[in-house]
Amino acid sequence: MGSYIIKRILVSIPLLLIISFLTFVLINLSPLDPAEVVLHAQGVPKITDELMAQTKAELGLDKPFIIRYFDWLVACLQLDFGNSYVTGEPVWSLIGPAFLNTLKLTVVSSVVIIILSILLGVVCALREGTIIDQSVRGFSFFLATMPSYWLASLMIWYFAVKLDLLPTNGMDSYRSYILPVAVIAINYAGIYFRVVRNSMLNHLNEDYVLYARACGVPERKITIHILRNSLQVAISIFCMAIPIILGSTVVIENVFAWPGLGSLSVRSILSRDFPIIQAYVLILAAAFVLFNTLSDIINAAMNPKLRKGL
Amino acid sequence: MKILRSLSKDRLAAVSFIVIVVTIVAGIFAPYIAPHDPNEVNMKLRFAAPSWEYLLGNDHLGRCMLSRLIYGIRPSVLWVLGALLISVLIGAIVGFIAGYFRGKVDFFMMRICDIMLSFPGYVMTLAVVGILGVGLKNVLIAFILMKWAWFARVIRTSVMQYAELDYVKFSKVAGMSDIKIIWKHIVPVTLSDIAVVSSGSMGSMILQISGFSFLGLGIQAPNAEWGMMLNEARQVMFSRPELMLAPGLATIIVVSSFNFLSDALQVALDPKLISSTNRLQEKEVATKKRGGKIYEYTRS
Numbered sequence: 001m002g003s004y005i006i007k008r009i010l011v012s013i014p015l016l017l018i019i020s021f022l023t024f025v026l027i028n029l030s031p032l033d034p035a036e037v038v039l040h041a042q043g044v045p046k047i048t049d050e051l052m053a054q055t056k057a058e059l060g061l062d063k064p065f066i067i068r069y070f071d072w073l074v075a076c077l078q079l080d081f082g083n084s085y086v087t088g089e090p091v092w093s094l095i096g097p098a099f100l101n102t103l104k105l106t107v108v109s110s111v112v113i114i115i116l117s118i119l120l121g122v123v124c125a126l127r128e129g130t131i132i133d134q135s136v137r138g139f140s141f142f143l144a145t146m147p148s149y150w151l152a153s154l155m156i157w158y159f160a161v162k163l164d165l166l167p168t169n170g171m172d173s174y175r176s177y178i179l180p181v182a183v184i185a186i187n188y189a190g191i192y193f194r195v196v197r198n199s200m201l202n203h204l205n206e207d208y209v210l211y212a213r214a215c216g217v218p219e220r221k222i223t224i225h226i227l228r229n230s231l232q233v234a235i236s237i238f239c240m241a242i243p244i245i246l247g248s249t250v251v252i253e254n255v256f257a258w259p260g261l262g263s264l265s266v267r268s269i270l271s272r273d274f275p276i277i278q279a280y281v282l283i284l285a286a287a288f289v290l291f292n293t294l295s296d297i298i299n300a301a302m303n304p305k306l307r308k309g310l
Numbered sequence: 311m312k313i314l315r316s317l318s319k320d321r322l323a324a325v326s327f328i329v330i331v332v333t334i335v336a337g338i339f340a341p342y343i344a345p346h347d348p349n350e351v352n353m354k355l356r357f358a359a360p361s362w363e364y365l366l367g368n369d370h371l372g373r374c375m376l377s378r379l380i381y382g383i384r385p386s387v388l389w390v391l392g393a394l395l396i397s398v399l400i401g402a403i404v405g406f407i408a409g410y411f412r413g414k415v416d417f418f419m420m421r422i423c424d425i426m427l428s429f430p431g432y433v434m435t436l437a438v439v440g441i442l443g444v445g446l447k448n449v450l451i452a453f454i455l456m457k458w459a460w461f462a463r464v465i466r467t468s469v470m471q472y473a474e475l476d477y478v479k480f481s482k483v484a485g486m487s488d489i490k491i492i493w494k495h496i497v498p499v500t501l502s503d504i505a506v507v508s509s510g511s512m513g514s515m516i517l518q519i520s521g522f523s524f525l526g527l528g529i530q531a532p533n534a535e536w537g538m539m540l541n542e543a544r545q546v547m548f549s550r551p552e553l554m555l556a557p558g559l560a561t562i563i564v565v566s567s568f569n570f571l572s573d574a575l576q577v578a579l580d581p582k583l584i585s586s587t588n589r590l591q592e593k594e595v596a597t598k599k600r601g602g603k604i605y606e607y608t609r610s
Contacts, residue, residue, distance in 0.1 A: 015425070015428055018425055019425075019428070019429065022425075022429075023437075026437060026438070026441060027441060029441065141566070141569070142562075142566065144513075144569070145513060145517075145561075145562050145565040145566040145569060146558075146562055147517055147520060147521065147524075147537070147540070147558065147561050147562075148517075148521070149521060149524045149537075149540065149541075149544075150540055150554065150558040150561070150562075153540070153543075153544050153547055153554055154554070154558075156547070157547055157548070157551045157554075161547075161548055243430055244430060244432070246430075247430040247431075247432045247433040248432045250432070250436065250525070251521050251524065251525060254525055255544075265436060265440070266436075266525050266526075266527065268440070269436065269439060269440040269444065269527060270444065270526065270527075272440075272443070274440075274441075277437060277440040277441070280433070280436075280437075281433055281434065281436075281437040284430055284433045285428075285429055285430060285433065285434075288428065288429065288430045288433075289428060292428070
């Protein structure tokens, strides 16, 4: 197991390097000259060639590409993502707290999603084909077609304005979590409960279930056996879900004015603040790879067969 | 024709198909169908209730909601469809080359796909838009850049199933050229898989792209687009919540039609199921196949 973990982590390092390189290349492909963007953002009225050269030297843009990449990479590893073009503040001081806020939202939503989808998945699998199963699946199909921002706006309108029960935006107390978490959970639980349901159904007809039943094991215990086996698939998918939710809270954060990464990234895209966009992409891509690795390790811990693969 | 006939047996699929065709036709002929100019501002009619003249009422600038909805089909559905077709085409070319020729080409191309797929799609789309600048064109370019790898993977798997079959080997021995084999023997059989995969992604793509417009990163005012209309309606949500209904419902109807159609296509295009009259069996296969779709959801 130990050697598997080490191997798996070693495999993800080149991937992280490639990702960081691509992120760097991507930003450098931009049609705009960063020096020009900085000067514009700082409100310099007249941009002269001299000023451009000076800014370029300040930003280190006059060095060769590869050297700039390694300089940047080393700095990033120390959480130094440069300064925002617009405000001049260090990127980390902006993105750090935002990342934390998004992480809070993601973790709470993920927990709700996992609990909801396991509950619904188990109920639907055990009652396959009944009205409960059909209606839950039909309803989730309907919810999957609903634009999340529309649902969010409707919920704000109903719960926050009409009933005046919950805050409409910001993150002041635990009550601010309820609406955004509900929207995210509704969006994703509808997808993930199917995973649990399908893998439960695949296990229902296995030999060990028949054997346990023949031995007179009580149904509740059998259900627990099935659940444990079918959660294997689900766990890896849940692990993958966390970074996906982390990345796709953009819309929800903007609707609820959540002070997280999503709001920050959209704002910096609109103001073309490249260092922030770069840091945002890098952090999320790294999170994606890390969770991917984590899900593989958890799977291998549960299923020894998978350890041989690497 | 056969496909159409078997689709028409499934009433839900038939309705979905009609909805999609009507939407597309309405989008193409928007100038002839829309009762008013979508960008015509009429401040006297601000927030006017539905009337015979303006069937869905007017928005915050007194523009005709129905006309905006109809013109909105173009960016919300037609352009998305175009972007989807381009990325499927790129994915198909890569998938056919990798799946048919195998070897080093396959290895090289699949590693590229792996790297592309190891990025979180949504974030990368956002990044590409951030670099190219806001606008519907850039959102679509970003989607094509991020989506082709996924299609390439799926199409490659499908091609590989057939590339090793006896009749393909026979054609090779008989001296048929590779391009001719692909075109005559492999494209026709994989077409159904491609259709299912692409129609399955259409729904989520419409949602995501209108989400970008909703955030103000996609199409720019004064153009009409459903996500954009929702964003405009959101500004006056507290006083006029009813403005959010029409664009939201339009999105839901079109997206669910694409999803239903994709599910029905899976059944209709599977040659083993065309002759089968046993509904139960069809359903079983459909739910089994849906497993693959869930994987796709989790990817995007």
